[in-house]
Amino acid sequence: MSDSIAPQSNVQLPDTLKRSITVFRRRLWTLKLWEASALAVAGVLFGFFFVFIVDRFVDTPAWIRLLILIGSLAVLLVVPWAIYHWIVRRRTLHQVAELLTTTRPAIGDRLMGVIELADNVDEQGRSPRLVRAAIDQVSDDVDHADLRHAIPHPMHGQRSLTAAIMLIGLGCLTGISAAATGNAWSRYLTPWSDVSRFTFTQMEPLPDQMIVAHGEAFDFDVALAGSTESRPEIATARLADGQQTASIDDEGYHFHLPGRYQEGALELSAGDYRGATQLVPVTRPELADIEATIHLPAYLQRVEPIIQTLRGGSLSVVRGSQVELQVNTSRDLRSADINGSPADVSGHAFEVPPQSVQSPSRLTLSWRDVHNLQPAQPFELQLTDVNDAAPTVTADGLPRHQVLLDSETIAYTAYGRDDFGIRRIGLLWHHVDDEGNLIDGGEKVIAAGRPDADLLEATGTFTAKDLERRFDRVAVQLYVEDFLPNRERVLGPISVFDVLTADxxxxxxxxxxxxxxxxxxxxxxxxxxxxxxxxxxxxxxxxxxxxxxxxxxxxxxxxxxxxxxxxxxxxxxxxxxxxxxxxxxxxxxxxxxxxxxxxxxxxxxxxxxxxxxxxxxxxxxxxSESLSRSDAARKRLTAGKNRVNQSGKSESDQEDEGDPPAKAPGVTDVESTQLDLSEQKQPKSGPKKASSGRLSLPTTRLAGNAVSDQEPPESEPQENEIDEAVTEQDDLLAEFEKVVGELDKLMANMEGSTLVKRLKAASRKQDAVADQLTSVSQSTFGRDASEAAEAGATLSELSEKLTGYRTDVSYIMDDMDAYYERSRYVQFKTVLDEMRSEDVTGALGQLSNDVVDQSGISIAMAEYWSDTLDRWAEDLVEPSISGSCPGGKSQKSLPPSIVLEVLQILEAEVKLRESTREAQQARPDLDADDYHQRATNLAVEQADLRNRTDLVSQRINELPDAGEHFVKELKKLTSVSIVMTEAVGILATPETGSEAIAAETEVIELLLETKRMCQGGGGGGGGANPGGGGGGDTDVAALALVGAGLNANEVREASRTETNTGNSGTPLPEEFRSGLDQYFHQIQQWNASP
The missing domain is CATH 1.20.58 (Methane Monooxygenase Hydroxylase; Chain G, domain 1)
Structure with missing residues (x-):
């Protein structure tokens, strides 16, 4: 509807009425828009003030700020609503009159009526004059009415005041702290942005996570920021189990907080500042170990450095060494320093620059890990320089005083020890005058050392032939030199020999x-x-x-x-x-x-x-009241050691066979065995022919598995043959009685002359070690500390013995290898390969180290190696295929003087091999002329032994019927002479290495063959083949029984080994052995502690 009456209407609204309604409408629009704007301003400012005020106490969460912003935006909608409701919907006179009917009904209803009359043509046609009069009347009333109060619910004043107050407050806040105001606007208008809460008290930023030492009280320092506008006197730190306050001190606050064991939050408040960080307890970075690389001084000639792991605070090295240290810690590092200087860090380790140790020094090491933690205290490492200690030398086999034939050779073993390598070991000899003064004589090198030879074991020999001229009394002593320049050689104990001629x-x-x-x-x-x-x-x-x-x-x-x-x-x-x-x-x-x-x-x-x-x-x-007598049975005479204690028929079985002929003394060394001979198949035996045996060249016999395929002869001996045998054997026994004692002693010394006997000897030594360990364990278990200390000393002695035993086995392997290169016997190669695959020398070396700390396991290992070495000795000898040691016709026997000469040649050959080994040991330290002279002397000695061997063959050929009875002996001696001739040529080359050792070893093996003796039936085969034959009467001289051997009363039993490691003595359960090991280990640690 428009502001004018329709053209067809005859009556119009007065201008004054229209003007009054227009003024009212304009005022309505203004006030209502004013109200809406004031409300919008107040709403926005309210949200701002809310955020500002809340931020003063806490950090207003983003979601609350977002809700407030949404509410503020909603308040702003009142403006468009006001425009639509008060302006758009209140544009016409009719709409304004309609509003007045609610606020001023008296005027509003009449105004509504005249507006409707002016618009209604029909009503005007009835009575125009009345219509105009009504309109004029209403117009006059409106003109005289005050429509300012007709506006519905005017709130423009209150809202304007509220908005004005808020604006004034905003202005004040801006004047007080523009930064706080701006921060509040930013956080209010952009709640999604990462705008930090503004505080008047501002601190340096706290980390999200703070690493502290586990369980240790720690300091927590927080500093006021330079832009802070407030400096509260008190700050509070809150933990899960309490809180602590601190006063301001030098632009910050210092807290000393208790140790933490679990993660937790630390909240800090000061004034309007609120901050928090997460505490994470972590252990400090500890020292794992220090790996020291020690470069020894150049004079020691050590190319490879010494790597040593340190876990203590000191390191002692020889003066002049260069030490490089790598320090390993328990955690990756951020930084490290050495005596205050920074060091290069790599992961969890850092390196110390090379240190030249000329005098004592101290290194202070400190480090900081990736968590910024460092050790409770810096680690101090003391570097100490020590002098290169003088070497020591000892000998086994050099007596303090002894009478020595001018043709006799003394064999001994020298042991040199030094901390940083041995240069050489030698022997000095002096002439001793009547007043006991030593006059320099000469010297020779026994063995050349090496820079890495901390322990040098060498075989040496001494004979009066080494002297340039003969002295009645000679003093010899070992000397040892290390690599320290200008150091005098260290001398060992003096041994005095009275050198005598044969007369x-x-x-x-x-x-x-x-x-x-x-x-x-x-x-x-x-x-x-x-x-x-x-x-x-x-x-x-x-x-x-x-x-x-x-x-x-x-x-x-x-x-x-x-x-x-x-x-x-x-x-x-x-x-x-x-x-x-x-x-x-x-x-x-x-x-x-x-x-x-x-x-x-x-x-x-x-x-x-x-x-x-x-x-x-x-x-x-x-x-008691009665006495009894006992008659000892007479034994068969035998030179040599029988370790088997197993013979043929028993004495009771033989008593019924009548009186046998006198038995020829056997020149046989019967080796022990750990095989259970009772379980081996015994040959069928019948009546044995009585035999007096024969005396032949010496042999070594093993109890074995030979089985006879020959049926024993059943014919009875003829009377005339027995008389002839007894008559001839009486002459033999009269001569053998003069030398049988020496035969026995020489056979006892043959332990090292054949490979079989040397392996057997090594086996017995391991068995003795096991027995001694068992005795120590049983005697000290549960005893007091003094007895345990005595046991520790015994175990240390055993450890030293085992070191020597390992060297003996190493020499056996070397000789076996050289002997195989010459002989090509398959069984030697088989055993040697097995010894190498078992790493017997390494295992024995480990056993010498473990015997002190792990005696229980060491018992088992010693028994195992005793069994293994014994088995290897058995494997070296092929089973006999000669039957059951047949008796029958008595063969001619060699004169005992010949056998004695052969044994003396054998002993001399053994000493010659030791001298050859000594020359080879000393070869690196000898010049060409000295070495050639030594090898030439050895060749001369070998040639002399060959001549003696040829002479023995000549003496045997001169015996009656030698071609019939002594074919084997002559063939053996011929082979020995041939090999000796080869050895002479090798030594004269000159060469004293494995080739010469092999030739000499072959000579020894030929001189003393090892055969397997027959088990089972007795009676037949006496003499040198002790396959049987019990006791019997003999009228040989007493010399035949001299020197029964080192272990004449030894009783060897079948091994009771049940497992690979075996048992010894009283079997102990495995759990008890483990407990024993731990028990002795703890005792040693207790004794070692101060």
Missing amino acids: EHAIWIANQLARWQRQSLDVRDRELKLYQKNSELRRLSKEQLNAPETRRQLQAQARAERANGHRLNRLVGEGESLLAQAMRNPEIGVGHMESWAEMMQVLKDISGNRMPSVADLLRKAGE
Whole structure:
């Protein structure tokens, strides 16, 4: 509808009325738009003030700020609503009149009516005058009415005031802190942005996560930012288990907070500032280890550095060394410093620059990990320079004082020790004058060392032939040199030898024999007195014998008898030692030695059998009323050591066969075995032909698995043949009695002459170690510390012994390898390959290290290697295929003097091999001329032994029927002579290496063949082949029984090994062995602690 009346209308609204309504409408529009605008301004400012005020206390969350912004935007919608509601919908007179009907009904209704009349033509047609009069009347009333108060609900004043107050407040805030106001507007208008809350108190930013030392109190410092507008006097730090306050101090706050064990939040408040960080407890970076690379001084000639891991605070090195350190920590590092200087860091480690150690110094090491943690205290490492210690040298086999034939060779082992390598080991000899002064004589190098040879073990020999001229008394001593320049050589103990010619030695032996005889007569006189006293007691009556006094006398007589037996036994040992020296002198008559041997043998039988028996009878007599006698059976005479304790038929079986002929003494060394011979198949045996055996060249026999395929002869011996055998054997025994004692002693020294015997000896040594370890474990378990300390000393001695045993096995392998290169015997190669695959030397070396700390396991390992070495010795010998040691026709026997000469050649060959090894050891330290001279001397000695061997062959050929009876012996000696000739050529090259050692080893093997003896039936085959034959009567001289061997009373049993490692002694459960190891290990740690 328009503001004018329709054209067809005759009556129009007055201009004054129209003007009044227009003024009212304009005022309505203005006020209502004003109200809406004021409300919008107030709403926006309200949101701002809300955010501003809340931010003063807390950090208003973004979602709340977003809701406030949405609310403010909603308030702004009141403006378009006001425009639409008050302007768009209040444009016409009719719309304004309609509004007035609500606010001023009296005027509004009348105004509505006249507006409708003016628009209604029909009504005007009835009475125009009345219509105009009504319109005029209303117009006049409107003109006189105050329509300013007709506006509905005017709130423009309140809203304007509110908006004005807020604007004033905004202005004030802006004046006070424009930054705070701007920050509030930013956070209010852009709640999604990362705008930090403005605080009047501003701190330096806190990290999201703070790493602290685990369980340790820590300092927490926070500083006020430079832009802070407030500096509160107090700040508060809150933890899960409490809070702590701190006063402002130098533009910040310092807190000392308790240690944390778990992660947790740390909240900080100061004034309107609120901050938080996450505390993460982490252990400090600890030192893992320090790897020291030590470059020794140049004079030590060590190319490779020494790598040493340190876990302590000190390192001692030889003066002049260069030390490089790599420090490894438990965590990746950020930085490190050495004595305050920064160091290069790589991961969890850093390196210390090379340090030249000339004097004591100290390094202070510190580091900081990726969490900015550092050790509680810097690590201090003390570097100490030490002097290059002087070497030491000891010897095994060099006596302090001994009589030496001018043709005799002394073999010994030298041990040199040094901290940083040995240059050489040698031997000095001096002439000793009548006043005891030492006059320089000469020297020779025994072995050349190496820069890395901390322990050098070398075999050496000494003979009067080494001297440029003969001296009556010679003092020898070992010397050792290390690599330190200008250091004097270190000397070992002095050994004095009285060098005698054969004649002088014979005189000395005669004097010693006289002294020995006087001592034996003294023992005899003591025994006669005891015999007389025993005879007196024997004649006492029964009542007197039962008297307490008589019984005490019997007990005293028993003790005296036993003591005299010990005295005589010791005397016999001295006699055997003297006899061994006498046997080396060709000038001493066999008849003289025979007389002495007869006396010694009788005394040996008395001290070993009869005197202990008498002592036992006297002891029993003191306890009972009756006495008994026991007759000792006579044994078959055998030179050599029988370690098997297994013979043919028993004595009871042989008693029924009649009196056999006298048995020829056997020159046989019967080796022990750990095989269970009782489980081996025994050959069928029938009646054996009685035989006296034969005396031949020496052999080594092994108990084995030979089975006879021959049926024993069943014919009975003829009378005339037995008479002839007894007559001939009487002559043989008369000669053998003169030398059988030396034969026995020489056979006892053959342990190292053949590879089989050397392996057997190594096996027995390991078995002895196992027994000793078992004894130590049983005697010290659960005992006090003093006894445990004694056990520790014993174990240390065992460890040193095992080191020497490892060297012995190494020499065996070297000799076996060289011997195989010459002989090409398959069994030697097989055993050698197995020894290498088992790494026996490395295992024995490890055993020497483990024996102290792990005695339980060491027992098992020693038993295992004892069994293994014994098995390898068995494998070297092929089973015999000669049958069951047939008896039958008695063969001719070699004269004992010939056999003795062969054994002396064998002993000399063994010493020659040791001298060859010594020359090879010293070769790197010798010039060409000296080495050539040594090799030439060895070649001369080898040629001399070959000539002696040829002479033995010539003597055998001169025997009656030698071509019939001694074919094997002659063939063997011919082979020996051929190999000796080869050895002479090798040594003269000159060459003392493996080729020469191999040739000498082959000579030794040929001189002493190893065969497997037959098991089972006895009777047949006596003499040198002890396959059977029990006891029997013999009338050989006492010399045949001299020197029963080092272990004549040894009893070897079948191994009870149940597993690869075996058992020894009383079996211990595995769990007990483990406990024993831990027990001794803890004892050692306890003893080592201060």
